[in-house]
Amino acid sequence: DFMYALENDVKPAFGAAAEMLDNFLQRGIINWGAPVSHILEDGALYTEQVRTSETSSLISILLEGPPNSGKSALAAKIAKLSDFPFTKVCSPDDMVAFTESAKCLQMRKIFDDAYRSTLSCIVVDNIERLLDYGPIGPRYSNITLQALLVLLKKQPPKGRKLLVICTSSRRQVLEDMEVLSAFTSVLHVPNLSTPEQLLSVLEDSDVFTKQELHSISKRIKDYKVFVGIKKLLDLIDMARYTEPSHRVIKLLTKMEEEGCLEPKH
Amino acid sequence: DFMYALENDVKPAFGAAAEMLDNFLQRGIINWGAPVSHILEDGALYTEQVRTSETSSLISILLEGPPNSGKSALAAKIAKLSDFPFTKVCSPDDMVAFTESAKCLQMRKIFDDAYRSTLSCIVVDNIERLLDYGPIGPRYSNITLQALLVLLKKQPPKGRKLLVICTSSRRQVLEDMEVLSAFTSVLHVPNLSTPEQLLSVLEDSDVFTKQELHSISKRIKDYKVFVGIKKLLDLIDMARYTEPSHRVIKLLTKMEEEGCLEPKH
Amino acid sequence: DFMYALENDVKPAFGAAAEMLDNFLQRGIINWGAPVSHILEDGALYTEQVRTSETSSLISILLEGPPNSGKSALAAKIAKLSDFPFTKVCSPDDMVAFTESAKCLQMRKIFDDAYRSTLSCIVVDNIERLLDYGPIGPRYSNITLQALLVLLKKQPPKGRKLLVICTSSRRQVLEDMEVLSAFTSVLHVPNLSTPEQLLSVLEDSDVFTKQELHSISKRIKDYKVFVGIKKLLDLIDMARYTEPSHRVIKLLTKMEEEGCLEPKH
Amino acid sequence: DFMYALENDVKPAFGAAAEMLDNFLQRGIINWGAPVSHILEDGALYTEQVRTSETSSLISILLEGPPNSGKSALAAKIAKLSDFPFTKVCSPDDMVAFTESAKCLQMRKIFDDAYRSTLSCIVVDNIERLLDYGPIGPRYSNITLQALLVLLKKQPPKGRKLLVICTSSRRQVLEDMEVLSAFTSVLHVPNLSTPEQLLSVLEDSDVFTKQELHSISKRIKDYKVFVGIKKLLDLIDMARYTEPSHRVIKLLTKMEEEGCLEPKH
Amino acid sequence: DFMYALENDVKPAFGAAAEMLDNFLQRGIINWGAPVSHILEDGALYTEQVRTSETSSLISILLEGPPNSGKSALAAKIAKLSDFPFTKVCSPDDMVAFTESAKCLQMRKIFDDAYRSTLSCIVVDNIERLLDYGPIGPRYSNITLQALLVLLKKQPPKGRKLLVICTSSRRQVLEDMEVLSAFTSVLHVPNLSTPEQLLSVLEDSDVFTKQELHSISKRIKDYKVFVGIKKLLDLIDMARYTEPSHRVIKLLTKMEEEGCLEPKH
Amino acid sequence: DFMYALENDVKPAFGAAAEMLDNFLQRGIINWGAPVSHILEDGALYTEQVRTSETSSLISILLEGPPNSGKSALAAKIAKLSDFPFTKVCSPDDMVAFTESAKCLQMRKIFDDAYRSTLSCIVVDNIERLLDYGPIGPRYSNITLQALLVLLKKQPPKGRKLLVICTSSRRQVLEDMEVLSAFTSVLHVPNLSTPEQLLSVLEDSDVFTKQELHSISKRIKDYKVFVGIKKLLDLIDMARYTEPSHRVIKLLTKMEEEGCLEPKH
Ligand SMILES: Nc1ncnc2c1ncn2[C@@H]1O[C@H](COP(=O)(O)OP(=O)(O)OP(=O)(O)O)[C@@H](O)[C@H]1O
Ligand SMILES: Nc1ncnc2c1ncn2[C@@H]1O[C@H](COP(=O)(O)OP(=O)(O)OP(=O)(O)O)[C@@H](O)[C@H]1O
Ligand SMILES: Nc1ncnc2c1ncn2[C@@H]1O[C@H](COP(=O)(O)OP(=O)(O)OP(=O)(O)O)[C@@H](O)[C@H]1O
Ligand SMILES: Nc1ncnc2c1ncn2[C@@H]1O[C@H](COP(=O)(O)OP(=O)(O)OP(=O)(O)O)[C@@H](O)[C@H]1O
Ligand SMILES: Nc1ncnc2c1ncn2[C@@H]1O[C@H](COP(=O)(O)OP(=O)(O)OP(=O)(O)O)[C@@H](O)[C@H]1O
Ligand SMILES: Nc1ncnc2c1ncn2[C@@H]1O[C@H](COP(=O)(O)OP(=O)(O)OP(=O)(O)O)[C@@H](O)[C@H]1O
Ligand SMILES: [Mg+2]
Ligand SMILES: [Mg+2]
Ligand SMILES: [Mg+2]
Ligand SMILES: [Mg+2]
Ligand SMILES: [Mg+2]
Ligand SMILES: [Mg+2]
Incomplete structure (x- = not known):
């Protein structure tokens, strides 16, 4: 019933991906320099590759950079611009107080839903929080890590295509967890520096x-x-x-x- | 039924935030020097910013200082002065013997309730106890830490605004847990020193x-x-x-x- | 049903605090020297302060000393002499084989009951056992530690007063767990030494x-x-x-x- | 019901081993050099030995090599070429969000089903994921490891024969876990290098x-x-x-x- | 129902302490030298003290020595010679596959039963097994350790007397766990040495x-x-x-x- | 129901010890040298001692040696030759995916059944797997270890006799776990070496x-x-x-x- 209550509470949110993307974009994208354009261009390229290629049915990219650098907004922008028929956000914001297994199941559900559409885009925001990473120990949810490692490499069924856009401000942690090599590409989102x-x-x-x-x-x-x-x-x-x-x-x-x-x- | 019993026992308390704030203020606020005024002024500023800004919908501040320095009373004072339509206290005092997951759910509930009001203030008292921090090990509740890390940064839904005031006497622990950087601002509450x-x-x-x-x-x-x-x-x-x-x-x-x-x- | 069985077995004991205090005092208090008088006097002072003060609604003292030095008997003596309308003993003797969460709930219940009386005294005997302290590891029940840390500082509701008397033969352990600073006062119970x-x-x-x-x-x-x-x-x-x-x-x-x-x- | 839901969702996949093998072979096998032919020949040899020998009723081989070297495709190819009446794939892709005990039971079920056929081939893909190996700690599912260690050496019932083909990109981890010595033979799948x-x-x-x-x-x-x-x-x-x-x-x-x-x- | 099944299976054994004592004494007690007589004499002394003293209502002794030195037989002999109206054996032999909490409850039950008789003797055999001591780690059941530490010092109710005789071949482990100081007396059971x-x-x-x-x-x-x-x-x-x-x-x-x-x- | 399903699946196997022994002996025993004869002779001696002695009601031996040296076959041979009315095999092969407590209960059940027969022989195969020994950590099931330690020394009831034959390829691990000293005798099964x-x-x-x-x-x-x-x-x-x-x-x-x-x- 806990799960039931949470899910019912949460469902509307999950149903409205467009709204969630807009939430990440509340203050728009200001093109403050070359890094911004480059990331958006690369995003467009990968989007195109997923859309047209006959053999690449899965592309997963990571936007990583310091806290507050704009990762989530850029991920949302790329996802929005893709205009894929199926778009979902998988965010720790919607899983506060979930057990690690509930988090895993939620993640799995989002991917399973995506596999049913021919062209899908999933934004997985703030991976370190999804993995319950706590620096003292350190601690993390191994079952969520395993789920992520599999989902980032699992081919969608024949005829289905999927673009996964993740964000994180803990590149080193992901490297240590051997998640980094699971991405097709890793893009750095820098702070303003001039x-x-x-x-x-x-x-x-x-x-x-x-x-x-x-x-x-x-x-x-x-x-x-x-x-x-x-x-x-x-x-x-x-x-x-x-x-x-x-x-x-x-x-x-x-x-x-x-x-x-x-x-x- | 354990949770049921506890919740029923506790509900009246949760329903009466004003009373809880007064409890923290039993002996009033004596203005013994500049630090006291400064904290109250800063508190008023952030309160005002949340109330009037159109783009800052979330501000979270931490009052940290040695044991007995008056952190909880000052947090309560700021909250009371804000006079926001929705005010709640999230305190370990009300969660004695709760499991870590019950603590998390309680925290989540308080925030979920706040998101329903246009203008809310939440006092999260004594974070180290909320996180079940035990110095031997050390030990802490990672799931509560994760919930806190998310809630301190999660934007309220469109049109809703939230001021979060936390207190802690373990600044270093929060730094090690990487909670510190999640606050908009950290204010030091000193002991009397002259x-x-x-x-x-x-x-x-x-x-x-x-x-x-x-x-x-x-x-x-x-x-x-x-x-x-x-x-x-x-x-x-x-x-x-x-x-x-x-x-x-x-x-x-x-x-x-x-x-x-x-x-x- | 385990809890049920245990509680029913135990209830009579919990109901009869006077009997439990007498149990600690089976061989009376022999005034073998100055330390004995001092502890009893200090106990009387704190008792009086709780009874008469309008602002100090909570006083918690710790009797600590080597094994067999008479800590439990002295705690019982002070509690008995206080003659407060509500007196309870919270002792590991009554919680053999309890899970850590059952111990916590029991502790919470005793304090909740005390908060209902205007003038209460609780003897918390043998804290290291209550915390399930095992020196190899070391191990301890963190949830019980958290409960204790909160209960030792939580103000009773308005108009209620509470005196808490704890005993322990592991001062250093309590220091390491940061329990020591939660007490209003720490009294040493020495062995006979002349x-x-x-x-x-x-x-x-x-x-x-x-x-x-x-x-x-x-x-x-x-x-x-x-x-x-x-x-x-x-x-x-x-x-x-x-x-x-x-x-x-x-x-x-x-x-x-x-x-x-x-x-x- | 969690297990139930998952199983029902997943069953079609498990029922269609041929499809799963084809999934691994989406882009065929390009014979880019001697290593490819050697692995396929060795695979054929072991297949033949299982089929004809009267005394070797169990042969287990490991294809190990760097990420992306083609291990899963080659395992699928060997399995497909064997044309054994019973062929199954045991892959972490089908067990996302399974508890460790659910993973174990799934593995056991696949082997139990194989024991019912006279001539069976099981592909166990990506062992490190099946074992929930997380490099920070490190962590792994010991109960799954134990199940694997037993299943790799357990003789099928009289008159039944079994070929097990595993893949892994973490040879050293398997060595440390003492899984390596449980295989009849270990074949290296190299990257292209000229x-x-x-x-x-x-x-x-x-x-x-x-x-x-x-x-x-x-x-x-x-x-x-x-x-x-x-x-x-x-x-x-x-x-x-x-x-x-x-x-x-x-x-x-x-x-x-x-x-x-x-x-x- | 597991507990139920086990208890029903086991009950006859628990009911027949005399039989269990005889089991320990299958080959009698051969008086091979002074150590044997001394232990039996000391045992008799403590037995007498419990029986006659008005103030010592609890005496607990430990027989410790190398494996096979005859500890269990000597404990059984002392218990048998005491001829107390209530005698029970608390032995790991009767608790194979019990969870740690089931072990604890069993121990508690035996002591609770003893408190109901005016004069009781409990043999607690092989403490290191009761505590699930595993040398790699090391590991042990902390909840059982806590139960033992309390039961060895808990005064029986007024008018009841109790003699506890424990055995162990791991003196050092008990010392490390701080169990040793809980005994009234520790007797060494040596090997034959001349x-x-x-x-x-x-x-x-x-x-x-x-x-x-x-x-x-x-x-x-x-x-x-x-x-x-x-x-x-x-x-x-x-x-x-x-x-x-x-x-x-x-x-x-x-x-x-x-x-x-x-x-x- | 998991346990139920597994037990029903497995029962036939447990019922047919003779078949299981034969399974271990599929390729017979080739007398390739003195070590083989010696082990079989020692086995026969211990078998005889259990059968005829009036005072030794329990003998437990360990066959230890490198992987593939023939330990399980030799244990089965000795058990078969004993021709005792009750013979059972306790093997990890039959407990794949069992929880540690299910393993323990299974072990206990086998011994409990043996205690009901006057003359019994139990083969406990591959102890390190039964104990879920994982070398990284290391990890093992302490509750299974405790059960084994007790069962290897627990006297059968009066008039019942029991021969226990264990096998292991991890002598050092058993030594570290202090299991080795629980055996009446330890026999080494060597590889061929000339x-x-x-x-x-x-x-x-x-x-x-x-x-x-x-x-x-x-x-x-x-x-x-x-x-x-x-x-x-x-x-x-x-x-x-x-x-x-x-x-x-x-x-x-x-x-x-x-x-x-x-x-x-
Ligand atoms: N060029 C830009 N890139 C990214 N965000 C921008 C840009 N211009 C404006 N913004 C705004 O800046 C904010 C960026 O916040 P965002 O949450 O994306 O940062 P973040 O790096 O994900 O932070 P965190 O580390 O806390 O997850 C958003 O409100 C977004 O609308
Ligand atoms: N200037 C002041 N600032 C804060 N508290 C004051 C001040 N003047 C008087 N007080 C009173 O002092 C007490 C401060 O206690 P409070 O519980 O807030 O301290 P704290 O720092 O939160 O302690 P702890 O470290 O135990 O959490 C309250 O009773 C409050 O009414
Ligand atoms: N002056 C005294 N102070 C304390 N106890 C006394 C004194 N005179 C006599 N006694 C008796 O001595 C005994 C003291 O035992 P008590 O259990 O209080 O010691 P303790 O320090 O709590 O032991 P432990 O370390 O085992 O908890 C009691 O029976 C008490 O009646
Ligand atoms: N000679 C070859 N060997 C293996 N795969 C080949 C070969 N030629 C073409 N392929 C194709 O290359 C791809 C190999 O991918 P595969 O998933 O088998 O790699 P992998 O080593 O298992 O990767 P991972 O380390 O991620 O598990 C498949 O799509 C396969 O059809
Ligand atoms: N003087 C004696 N002291 C003890 N046991 C004796 C003596 N003489 C004969 N025995 C017999 O020797 C055996 C001693 O075994 P017992 O189980 O008591 O040893 P233990 O030290 O408890 O062994 P373990 O270390 O395995 O627990 C019993 O069968 C007992 O009847
Ligand atoms: N002298 C012999 N001793 C043992 N086994 C023999 C002998 N001669 C032939 N065999 C055959 O050799 C095989 C030995 O395998 P067995 O499983 O007993 O080895 P093991 O040491 O238990 O292996 P593992 O280390 O994998 O448990 C059996 O099939 C057995 O029939
Ligand atoms: Mg972000
Ligand atoms: Mg405070
Ligand atoms: Mg005491
Ligand atoms: Mg692969
Ligand atoms: Mg013994
Ligand atoms: Mg073997």
Whole structure:
């Protein structure tokens, strides 16, 4: 009955993949630099290969990068652009308090459903959480790991094709678990790392005046930038609700405090 | 039926968040110095950001500090001041003898309920106990850790906003478990650390005469102070029931014994 | 049904706290020296504080000392003298073969019952056994540890007051488990350690003649004494059933054999 | 009911061994060099021995080699060529999310069914997954290991004969688990390792023109080759969907990137 | 129903303590030297103390010594000689395949039954097996250990008296588990260690002629003897079924082979 | 119902011990040298001692040796020759996929059945598998180990006699688990180790002509031989199906490959 209650609670969510993808994309995709375009292009290529190839019926890719770098949003974008008839999201967000075996069964169900469609795309978000990875020990759910290792390599039945897009911020852990080699391809999602990239997002935000942007540009030109797009959007949001006169200084101070900006020496 | 019995026993408590917040605030909030004001101000800021922002639908903060420093009371105060339509406390006090999976489900339920309200505040008290952290081993409930890691980052459904306030006296443990980086912000709740701060609480208590306060002030001026507000209030209470003539000496002796007062060299 | 059977078997015992306290006090309390008086006085003080204070609604003390030093008897004595309307004993003796979760639930039940009375006293005997501490590993019941850690700090509901008296012969283990800091106060229960203390118990026993006591006194004056009151009473009892002519020699030999008496160099 | 549901879902698959073997052979067997012929010949020899011998009623062989080297396809080929009346595949693909005991029971069932036929062949694919081998720990299912160790040596009932063909890419792990010595014979399935072998597969593919093949041949003659047949076929497939003018360069670049081609010094 | 079946199977055995004691004594007690008399005397003393003392209501002794030294037989002998109205044997022999919790419950039941009689004796045989001690790990049943630790110190209800006699061949393990200090007294049961002790058993056996005994005596006078009484009686038994002419030589050879006899240098 | 299904499936096997013994003896016992005769003689001696002795009601022997050395066949032979009214085989072959507790119960049942007959013989085959020994960890079933340790020393009821014959190829593991000392006697089953022993088996096989045997004899006279009888019979079988002209060379090559034959320097 626990499982029953949870499933009934959750079902609507699972039924509405489009909604879940949109949830990942709440703040859109800002094209802040080359890495963004490259990932989207590669995503399109693999999508095309799955769609047209007669022999590659399964392609699985991993988007890995630091926390807040935009992995989930990019995975959702690729999935959405594929416009495959069957799309599902397999996310730990929907499995809070599930036992490891319930998680496994859920994962299996999603894949089994996909095998019934001719052209499917599954987004498996945040693998380390799906695997219940706890760094002290370390601990992880071995049965979920095994399920993942099999599902990432299992050929769909004849005539069915499947694209799997996973995300993770723990590349090393996946390497240690020997999951990494199960992917067709691994794509790195970086943080923003240059003042130019940072400025392009600030411009996009419509929060700062031309002058303010100019002033920021001058101040940060000798700084190292290292910030994830999600974090950055949060900081801009905070600035938005700050009094105009303090806006710039508040943003830059906070960014330094959180280690997103560092003088070059 | 175990779960049934427990839930029925406990339900009234869960139903009455206001009462639980008051329980944490039994002895009020004495403004003994700058750290107290700062924490309350920051709390108000985050509360405001959740209330007004259109894009930040989730903010999670951690109040961390030594045992007895007043973390739970301050968390309750911030929650109370937010005056959000939905407020809940998630505390190990209400889950004694729960299995780890029952704890998880309880946590999940509280968050699921919050997602149904447009504006919610959840106080998650004493995280290390919620995670069943035992220092020998060490041991902890990995499934509860995973639930927490997900819930601290999971976006509420569209149009819903959530403020999560956690408390813990084991910052290092949370760091090792990689929970720390899941918070929007981490605020430190310190012990009282100067004679002035100590005196301001003694004055507030109405236990000592002006003269007594003066005498205390003179005696401790070359002492290092390190005491949590909860401990201090307990010691003052003990003094209250001591014969007037011994009151001062008893308080100071006991404070030295317990390591709350130390000569500067 | 296992739980059912056990509970029914056990219930009478749980119902009769007075009887259980008396069981711990079968051989009374002999005032063999200053440590005994001090512990009883401190106990009385804390009892009084709980009874009269308006703000301290929870006081928890630990009696710790070597095996056989009289911890359980002293805890029972303090509880009995408190004469609080609700008194309960939480002892591993009543939980043989309980699963760890049954132990937890039992503990929780005792505290829940106490919260219903305005003035309660709970004796938690032999914590290391309650926690299923096994030195090889080491092993312990983490869920019971968590329950204890919470219960020792959880405020009773408004208007209710609670005194908790625990006993343990494994101070270091409790320190390692971070239980020690959860107590309001920790009192040490020592073994008898001087010839005078030893003689005062022998006199009290009515087993030896004046002359015999004198002879013992002379023989042991250059000896180090280290014996728990429980062990000592057992040895006296053995002497009681020994032929009068051998009594003294038998007692002293046995004490040396068991390491309770040692020549000073 | 979990088991029930899974079994009903899965049964058709288990009923159709021929289909499963074909699934492993989707892209046929290309005879790219001596190792391929040798393995198929040895397979035929063992098949013949099981069929005709009066005293060897059980032969078990292991095909081990690097990931993607073609182990599963070769195992399927040998099984298919045996044309034994009873053929079954025991594969982790069909046991996703099974508990370890469910896996064991499934394995047992497959062998029990085989014992009922006079001449049987069982393909046990991907042993490390069947054993739930997780490299962090390491972890594995001991009960499945025990079942495998017994089944690989258990004589079929009188008059019944059995050929078991296993595959694995973790020879060392099997050695450590002492499974290796349970096989009648262990055959190594290598990666392609010479330019000639590589070219023979490229020719077979009909993707490249004579000229292109010639150009490739010249470019790679001083390169070390190390690529599994499965990987190679995937790369050729990718080339197939590349614009003709870029085909060769794309193939070779990608092969270098993935470490399949390396200059000799 | 498993427990049910086992209990019904086993019940007759549990009902007939006398029979079980006799089982331990099948070959009687041969008084082969001082250690035997001393143990029996000490046993009688403790028995008497339990019977007559008004204050010692619980005495627990441990017979520990090498395998085959006769521990179980001596424990049974002391229990039988006590002639207490209630006598029970708690032995791993009756708990084969019991879960650890079933073992615990069985132990608890035996003690609970004893508490109902005014004067009881319980033999707890082979403690290391009862605790499921496995040297690799090491492993043991912590819940059984906890039950034992409590039961060995738990006072019987007022007016009831209890003598507990335990046996073990793993003194060091019990020391490590901190069980040793729970006993009132620990008695060592040694192997036979002198030619004289050995000869006294051979004489008692009626297998050898005077002359043979004389010849053995001469041969072994410069040998070190180290053999348990149980082993020795087995070897004598083997000699009994050997042809008379080889008897002596066979016995001595076998004893040397098994390490029971060793030349002094 | 799992247990039920398994038991019903298995029962016929358990009912037919004679058949199981014959299964172990499919290729008979070839007397290839002194070790074979010695083991059979010792087996006969112990059988006789159990049958006739009045005091030895339990004898347990272990046949230990390298894999394929013929342990199970020799155990079966001794059991068959005993011709005891009750004979049973306890083998991991019949317990594939059993839980550890099911294994234990099965073992217990077999012994309980034996205790009901006056004269019984139990063959416990392949102890390391029965104990679920996995070398990584290492892991083993402690509850099965405990059951075995007890059953190997538990006296049958009065008037019943029992011979237990165990086999194992992991002597060191059993030593580490302290099982070894529980046996009355441990007999070593060696591999063939001289050219003469090897030739005697080849002759017995009727596969080779006199001349071929002569040629083999000459070739291997300076070789070290180390091969188990089971392996050797398999190799001879392979030779049987080889073309006559290659037979000798094939046998010798294969033996060298598998490490069964090695030049002396
Ligand atoms: N170029 C971009 N790439 C990715 N996300 C972007 C981009 N531009 C804007 N965004 C927005 O940034 C946010 C990225 O958050 P997202 O959850 O995808 O990060 P993440 O790397 O998955 O974080 P986490 O490590 O917590 O899983 C989303 O709200 C998304 O709409
Ligand atoms: N400035 C203050 N800050 C916090 N608490 C205060 C303050 N002034 C008075 N108090 C009172 O002090 C007590 C603080 O106890 P609280 O339980 O919050 O401490 P804590 O740090 O959570 O302790 P623990 O480490 O045991 O969880 C409360 O009773 C509260 O009413
Ligand atoms: N001054 C005293 N203090 C404590 N116990 C006393 C004293 N005088 C006499 N006694 C008697 O001594 C015995 C003390 O035993 P108790 O069980 O309390 O010791 P303990 O330290 O709890 O032992 P353990 O370490 O086994 O738990 C009781 O029977 C008690 O009646
Ligand atoms: N000579 C060959 N040997 C094996 N497979 C071949 C050969 N020629 C073509 N193939 C094709 O190559 C693919 C080999 O894939 P297969 O799954 O057998 O590899 P694998 O080694 O089992 O991989 P994994 O390590 O992932 O289990 C199959 O599609 C098969 O049809
Ligand atoms: N003096 C003696 N002491 C003990 N046992 C004796 C003595 N004389 C003869 N026996 C016989 O020797 C045997 C001793 O076996 P027992 O099972 O008691 O040894 P144990 O030390 O308990 O062995 P284990 O270490 O296997 O538990 C019994 O059959 C007993 O009748
Ligand atoms: N002298 C012999 N001793 C034992 N077995 C023999 C002998 N001669 C012929 N055999 C045959 O050799 C085979 C021995 O196999 P068996 O299973 O007994 O070996 P094992 O040592 O138990 O192997 P494993 O280590 O796999 O358990 C049997 O088929 C048996 O009939
Ligand atoms: Mg993400
Ligand atoms: Mg707190
Ligand atoms: Mg005590
Ligand atoms: Mg494969
Ligand atoms: Mg014994
Ligand atoms: Mg065998």
